[in-house]
Amino acid sequence: MSDSTELDHSALTTPDHVVSAARGLLLPHLRKLVGRVPAPLHDPCAYYFGWVDEAGREVVYRGPSFRAVTLVLLSAGVEGGSWHRAQPVAGACALIHGYGLICDDVIDKDGMRRGFPTVWKTFGVSTAVLAADALLMTALAELAEQTGPAAADVRRVLFGAMYGAFRAQALDARHQQQAGVCLRQALEVVDGKSSDWVAACCEAGALQGGAGPERVALMRSFGWHLGRVMQLRDDVLDLYGQAGQDAPPRRDDLRSRKKTSIVCAALESGHALRDELASYYQRPHAPQDGELGRMADLVEQCGGRAWAEREIAHHLRQAHSRVRRAVKDRRTAELMCAYADQFTRQSVGDEPVEPSRAGRPASPRPRPERARTRRPPGST
Numbered sequence: 255m256s257d258s259t260e261l262d263h264s265a266l267t268t269p270d271h272v273v274s275a276a277r278g279l280l281l282p283h284l285r286k287l288v289g290r291v292p293a294p295l296h297d298p299c300a301y302y303f304g305w306v307d308e309a310g311r312e313v314v315y316r317g318p319s320f321r322a323v324t325l326v327l328l329s330a331g332v333e334g335g336s337w338h339r340a341q342p343v344a345g346a347c348a349l350i351h352g353y354g355l356i357c358d359d360v361i362d363k364d365g366m367r368r369g370f371p372t373v374w375k376t377f378g379v380s381t382a383v384l385a386a387d388a389l390l391m392t393a394l395a396e397l398a399e400q401t402g403p404a405a406a407d408v409r410r411v412l413f414g415a416m417y418g419a420f421r422a423q424a425l426d427a428r429h430q431q432q433a434g435v436c437l438r439q440a441l442e443v444v445d446g447k448s449s450d451w452v453a454a455c456c457e458a459g460a461l462q463g464g465a466g467p468e469r470v471a472l473m474r475s476f477g478w479h480l481g482r483v484m485q486l487r488d489d490v491l492d493l494y495g496q497a498g499q500d501a502p503p504r505r506d507d508l509r510s511r512k513k514t515s516i517v518c519a520a521l522e523s524g525h526a527l528r529d530e531l532a533s534y535y536q537r538p539h540a541p542q543d544g545e546l547g548r549m550a551d552l553v554e555q556c557g558g559r560a561w562a563e564r565e566i567a568h569h570l571r572q573a574h575s576r577v578r579r580a581v582k583d584r585r586t587a588e589l590m591c592a593y594a595d596q597f598t599r600q601s602v603g604d605e606p607v608e609p610s611r612a613g614r615p616a617s618p619r620p621r622p623e624r625a626r627t628r629r630p631p632g633s634t
Contacts, residue, residue: 269593276324276344279337281315283345287396291388298377298385302352304368308376316368321596322452322484323348326459328590329473332581335463342396343408343462347455349393350412354419354447356386361427364506404461411461415454422446429513433536437522440515444485445478452481460580472580476594479573483597486562486569489516493550494559505546511535520558528556566598 266272284303291299297310304317326347330340358364359372360382366372374382397409426443429435456477460470493516495503507514513535521528521535531552534545541549553559574591581587 266589269589269596272328272589272593273319273321273324276327276337277320279327279341280320280323280344280348283341284348287345287349287392288389290392290395291385295381295385295388298373298381299352299389301376302356302373302385302389308371316370318348318368320348323351323455324593325452325477325480326455326462328593329456329459329465329477330463331586332460332469332473332577333463333465334582335460335465339464340459340462342400343412343458346393346396347412347458349389349396350416353386353390353393356382356389358423360386361423362506362510362512404464407461408458411454411458415451418446418450422450430511435513435518437515437518440513440518444482444515448485449478449481452484453478456480465580469580472576476573476576476580479569479576480594480597482569483566483573483594486515486566487598489514490559490562490566493553503550505550508546508549509541516558516562517553519561520553520556523556523558523561525556527552531556570594570598 266275285305288296288299288303297306300306300310301308302317304315305312307313323344326344327337327340330337330343355367356373359367360374360379364372365375372382373385377385397405397412400408422443422445425439425446429439429443453474454477457470457474460473465473489507492504492507492514495501506512507517511534517531517535521532531549534541534549534552573594577590577594578587581590
């Protein structure tokens with residue numbers, strides 16, 4: 255797409271404007287990419303992205319808002335680069351992110367995402383795993399087709415982050431079977447599954463946008479700190495919910511006795527009540543009525559919540575520092591700081607979009623594209 259069709263960045267004055275513009279750029283491209291997935295796996299993939307219901311019928315868009323993937327596009331513009339040039343990379347990252355979340359839901363046995371049954375709950379475990387694999391293969395094919403001076407580096411960065419995420423997922427599964435998981439081990443999982451992945455998205459976007467080495471490194475650091483913020487905020491929200499909202503906290507991590515960083519921080523506090531919390535994590539039976547609320551209170555009393563809030567504030571400050579040094583235009587830098595601030599107020603991993611703000615209803619489902627000859631990486 256030519257620069258003449260580039261977005262009017264002067265119109266992006268708030269984080270919500272950024273999210274809306276990014277979604278408008280990403281959704282048509284994602285429909286094209288998912289259209290390559292053949293039946294019977296196309297419908298589960300389209301269901302994950304919120305275009306169809308469990309029967310394959312078109313619905314008003316109810317998919318993710320792509321707040322994390324939007325960082326690819328934002329990072330592409332740090333030195334005046336084009337969002338459109340980064341569109342294929344952002345699309346591939348959205349597919350990879352979807353692959354990871356579908357698999358996470360299977361591994362964690364989570365039955366709901368964005369207020370709807372998860373892919374495995376709707377279509378079965380086998381179909382969900384195969385649909386996730388199809389998304390991953392489509393993302394890899396999209397990245398393999400990219401040419402230009404940054405293409406090889408973009409693939410290197412994203413592939414490295416994916417290997418790190420696989421390792422972190424394996425460590426996470428192992429840790430849940432162990433009694434004595436420490437905070438350092440919990441943060442190792444956070445970094446592999448969140449910090450390093452968001453860092454890679456920012457680095458890949460900056461590379462694709464043509465930024466120089468110093469700015470690329472700063473954007474990677476920006477993403478790493480923001481990834482820490484994302485995961486720690488999600489851990490807090492799971493325990494205590496969103497301030498000002500009536501919906502009760504889900505406490506899925508507590509229910510499954512997942513040893514998150516906020517829980518590990520509480521267990522290592524030395525507080526007199528930590529033994530009661532530790533005892534809960536050693537029991538195999540389901541929580542009793544009111545027990546989840548009691549455990550959330552214990553995490554707070556043992557200092558886990560205060561630790562998480564301090565960490566969030568620290569990493570957010572570090573993210574601000576990096577982006578102000580990396581971005582040439584001051585107004586754009588402040589907009590990116592405001593965008594980062596949203597990560598401290600709500601879950602941004604895969605939250606739903608309100609129907610009134612989701613854009614037009616879903617268009618007819620695209621037919622899978624015919625197989626076509628793939629150019630080898632780096633070809634012209």
